[in-house]
Amino acid sequence: RDKPSAVCGVSAEARGCRGYRAGGGKVSVEVLDHLEHLALVDFRDAEGVERLQKAIQFADQLHEVNTNGVEPMDSVLEDRCLYLREDDVTEGNCTKELLENAREKVEEYFVAPPGNIPLPKLEERETFLQGSQ
Amino acid sequence: SQSSSLCKTTPSTAKSPRKIVFVGLEIHAQISSNSKLFSGSQVQFAAPPNSLVSFFDASLPGTLPVLNRRCVEAAVMTGLALNCSINKKSLFDRKHYFYADLPAGYQITQQRVPIAVNGSLSYSLCIDNKMSQMVTKTVRIKQIQLEQDSGKSLHDDTRSQTLVDLNRAGVGLMEVVMEPDMCCGEEAAAAVRELQLILQTLGSSQAVMAEGQLRVDANVSVHHPGEPYGVRTEVKNINSMRFLAKAIDYEIQRQIEELENGGTILNETRAFDSKLGCTVPMRDKEGQQDYRFMPEPNLPPLILYDAKSLPANMNHQQVINIDWIHERLPDLPSVKRKKLVEQYGILPEHSFTLLNEDGLAEFFESVVKQTQMKPKKVIGWILKDLLSYLKQHSLTVKESPVSSFLLADLLNLLEKKEISSTAAKQVLAELWKGEGKTPLEIVKEQKLELLQDQKELEQICQAVIDGHENEVMAIKAGNPKVLNKLIGLVQKKTQGRSNPVLVKQLLEKKLSG
Numbered sequence: 001r002d003k004p005s006a007v008c009g010v011s012a013e014a015r016g017c018r019g020y021r022a023g024g025g026k027v028s029v030e031v032l033d034h035l036e037h038l039a040l041v042d043f044r045d046a047e048g049v050e051r052l053q054k055a056i057q058f059a060d061q062l063h064e065v066n067t068n069g070v071e072p073m074d075s076v077l078e079d080r081c082l083y084l085r086e087d088d089v090t091e092g093n094c095t096k097e098l099l100e101n102a103r104e105k106v107e108e109y110f111v112a113p114p115g116n117i118p119l120p121k122l123e124e125r126e127t128f129l130q131g132s133q
Numbered sequence: 134s135q136s137s138s139l140c141k142t143t144p145s146t147a148k149s150p151r152k153i154v155f156v157g158l159e160i161h162a163q164i165s166s167n168s169k170l171f172s173g174s175q176v177q178f179a180a181p182p183n184s185l186v187s188f189f190d191a192s193l194p195g196t197l198p199v200l201n202r203r204c205v206e207a208a209v210m211t212g213l214a215l216n217c218s219i220n221k222k223s224l225f226d227r228k229h230y231f232y233a234d235l236p237a238g239y240q241i242t243q244q245r246v247p248i249a250v251n252g253s254l255s256y257s258l259c260i261d262n263k264m265s266q267m268v269t270k271t272v273r274i275k276q277i278q279l280e281q282d283s284g285k286s287l288h289d290d291t292r293s294q295t296l297v298d299l300n301r302a303g304v305g306l307m308e309v310v311m312e313p314d315m316c317c318g319e320e321a322a323a324a325v326r327e328l329q330l331i332l333q334t335l336g337s338s339q340a341v342m343a344e345g346q347l348r349v350d351a352n353v354s355v356h357h358p359g360e361p362y363g364v365r366t367e368v369k370n371i372n373s374m375r376f377l378a379k380a381i382d383y384e385i386q387r388q389i390e391e392l393e394n395g396g397t398i399l400n401e402t403r404a405f406d407s408k409l410g411c412t413v414p415m416r417d418k419e420g421q422q423d424y425r426f427m428p429e430p431n432l433p434p435l436i437l438y439d440a441k442s443l444p445a446n447m448n449h450q451q452v453i454n455i456d457w458i459h460e461r462l463p464d465l466p467s468v469k470r471k472k473l474v475e476q477y478g479i480l481p482e483h484s485f486t487l488l489n490e491d492g493l494a495e496f497f498e499s500v501v502k503q504t505q506m507k508p509k510k511v512i513g514w515i516l517k518d519l520l521s522y523l524k525q526h527s528l529t530v531k532e533s534p535v536s537s538f539l540l541a542d543l544l545n546l547l548e549k550k551e552i553s554s555t556a557a558k559q560v561l562a563e564l565w566k567g568e569g570k571t572p573l574e575i576v577k578e579q580k581l582e583l584l585q586d587q588k589e590l591e592q593i594c595q596a597v598i599d600g601h602e603n604e605v606m607a608i609k610a611g612n613p614k615v616l617n618k619l620i621g622l623v624q625k626k627t628q629g630r631s632n633p634v635l636v637k638q639l640l641e642k643k644l645s646g
Contacts, residue, residue: 038423074224074428082433084451087166087203090173091187098183098191098299108182109296112233114288 027053032129033122040119045128152392154385155354155362156321157313160328161306162338163282163346164207170281170305171198171241178344182298190303192236197431202453204305205248207337208279209437209458211307212249214331214465215274219455221437223248225279225429230422233297234284242308244426247278248435254311255467256327257485258319267482272324273312282306301345307338313352317385318378325349325377330466330488342373351381355388355398363388363398368412370404380405384412469494477501477508486516492530493520496537503541506548514544518561534567543572553632556581584630590623593631594639597622608644616640 032043032052043049095108104111122129166176172189189196212219224246227239252274260266284302286295309328315321329347332338340347349371356363366388371380383405388398403412438444440456464472470484473494479487487494497515501508519540523533543564547557556576563575576582584590597619598605607615616637623636 034423038425075430075433077430077433080433081451082200082435084202084205084453085168085173085199086450087168087201088173089168089175091168091189092174092185094186094188095181095183098186098188101193106294106296108184109287109298110183110233112286112295112297114290114293114295115286116231 027056029122029129036127036129037119043128048128150357152355152389153358154316155313155352155365156315156317156381156385157352158309158311158315158321158325159350159352160309160311160325161282161348161350162211162309162328162332162340164204164305164307165336165338166201166203166207166305168201168203169303170201170204170279172303173199174303176304177300180300182296183300185300186302190236190299192238198241198429200432200435201305202450204279205435205437205453206458207305207335208248208277208307209453209455210335210462211309211332211337212252212277213455213459213462214335215249215252215254215277215309217249217252217274217277219249219437220246221439221442221455222246223279223435223437225432225435226426227429229425229427232283232286233295234286234299234302236284236299236302240281240283241429241432242280243278245428247276248437249277250275252277254324254328254331256320256323258323259482267485270315270320270323272314272320275310275312277310278308280306280308313354318381321349321351321381322374322378326374326489327466334463334466334469345372348372349377351377351384353381353384353388355385355392363392364400366398366400366412367402368405369402369415373407376405376407379410380412383410387412477512479508479512483512483516486520490520490523490530496530496533499537500541500544503538504544504548506544511544514540518558522565535561535564539564539572546572546576550583550632552576552581552583553629555629556583580628580630582630583632584627590627590631590635591639593623593626594636594643597626598640598643605644616644 027049032049035041035052036043043052099105099108099110102110119125163176164170168174169176169187169190172187174187174190175185177185187196189198209219223243225241226244228242228244229239231238253271254274255269255271257267257269260268282301282304284297284299286297288295311324315324325347329340329342332340332347338346342348351368351371352365353368354363354365366384368380368384371377384403391398402415404415405412437453437455439454443454444452466488470481470488473479473484473487474481477497487497493515496519497508497512500515501511504511519533519535522528523530528534540561543557543560546552546560547554552560559579559581560572560575563570563579564572570578601619601622604615604618608619619640620633620636623631623640624633
């Protein structure tokens with residue numbers, strides 16, 4: 001599978017194969033499921049999904065601009081000079097300060113849950129998306 | 134010289150038709166620098182947890198990346214050494230995924246336009262495990278990109294938690310992508326070994342696998358000739374050169390067996406279990422990752438210059454000149470080997486061994502400088518006597534109790550025929566003890582000097598001849614091998630202090646008369 005393109009942060013696969021813009025701007029269940037996995041967002045109800053679709057439609061207005069033959073711009077900084085720093089040690093040594101923000105710590109280590117806990121598959125979890133078209 | 138692939142296709146057996154194997158590599162080399170890629174925290178192995186972490190490394194809001202010049206130079210050097218085209222304009226991107234040791238939730242990397250592309254690496258293999266036959270192969274380098282390293286996770290399964298140390302987070306990495314031109318573990322290991330030597334010669338990375346400065350992921354796929362390419366698996370967690378070939382060969386075998394049994398290969402990530410010697414599916418890597426690549430908005434494009442495009446009015450410190458770096462590249466291992474062979478008349482496989490051990494080539498050259506013995510003879514002492522001793526005692530060349538000065542001193546005694554080569558080995562064994570004695574002192578102590586008195590030697594030879602009529606008759610009857618017995622007897626009588634070549638000459642002279 002090819003790597004996703006960088007346009008709008010949405011993968012080409014999502015836009016193309018998953019019927020992203022099929023049927024009058026409706027977002028497919030596969031894409032919604034994918035978004036729930038990625039962002040751990042729960043769309044909760046039809047209104048939530050509708051809000052998402054309206055947001056996408058709003059952003060789609062950008063496509064009305066003809067960009068044929070125009071180099072995409074990454075940021076307004078793109079013709080600035082990228083500053084190169086000398087290879088000197090100037091930071092660090094602030095363990096105490098950094099750990100002040102940690103809810104839990106063990107001997108100067110941050111504590112995190114044991115690895116990524118994957119979201120169960122669509123069929124196996126409680127979500128509004130179950131059984132929706 | 135190029136040879137056709139040794140193992141591109143597996144052999145055909147009655148049970149299964151031949152299969153084509155593809156092995157590609159993604160190698161992450163930690164850049165050797167004082168500070169990190171985008172921050173001023175120190176780069177150091179084994180420091181107290183979270184002591185080498187800046188606010189940026191911890192991804193605190195309001196912090197920004199600032200590119201380290203040294204890291205760019207390291208990547209350019211490496212690209213040039215691997216025959217790559219250096220992109221004068223390259224870009225930074227964000228690669229998003231969630232993991233506790235990646236506090237920002239994304240890694241800054243170069244996905245769209247990396248710093249170097251389209252290179253090649255030549256490496257050598259011994260055929261049939263014999264050092265005497267070496268073949269050269271080439272692997273294409275797809276690209277080299279600059280990217281951040283992540284922190285370290287220590288999994289504590291008993292307490293169901295992960296401890297995170299961000300000391301490594303943000304350290305500069307060069308990812309070297311090798312195309313699937315290799316076809317077995319041995320080729321992959323040889324390619325990685327050569328890359329390691331190149332990186333160490335350049336100084337762009339110390340590339341010590343044991344300290345995580347060189348990490349290798351292998352992409353393995355297998356298919357029948359004429360059929361579409363097979364599904365690829367990624368093998369991670371290979372952390373030593375020893376396991377690299379093993380892990381890859383296991384995975385190749387696993388895929389072949391799976392296909393022969395009518396199974397399918399899943400496009401998955403597998404980890405190498407060094408204890409069991411097999412690859413297992415990795416937990417935590419379920420489903421396809423969607424990295425949501427996007428341009429890094431806080432970094433403008435990285436512009437590099439060469440002699441032609443050098444800007445007139447820019448601060449030197451802000452300009453990286455590819456040609457200037459090219460002119461200052463040191464001799465790469467392949468060039469060093471060639472020079473050693475040409476200068477000293479040693480065999481190509483000798484040059485490989487010399488460069489394979491840190492400091493050994495320098496030791497050899499140092500001995501050659503200090504002795505009259507020909508380099509072709511010295512190399513034997515270096516590769517057989519010195520190296521095997523060091524290996525037996527797990528010592529590096531630097532830790533050798535016998536210095537190049539002492540060895541040269543010993544070889545001079547041998548060359549001047551003051552001792553026999555057997556005696557020389559005895560002296561060497563004594564020198565290993567590192568008691569500070571010179572070779573000459575040991576020779577005197579153990580009375581190993583060769584008898585210089587020709588008359589005395591002649592008398593002893595005559596005595597041996599007189600005492601062994603049967604052997605003399607055998608020799609005169611046309612059995613020359615028996616002469617060796619007589620030589621041995623003279624050696625015994627002289628307590629090893631006679632030159633066997635001279636003894637042979639004397640005996641032959643006496644017997645022919």
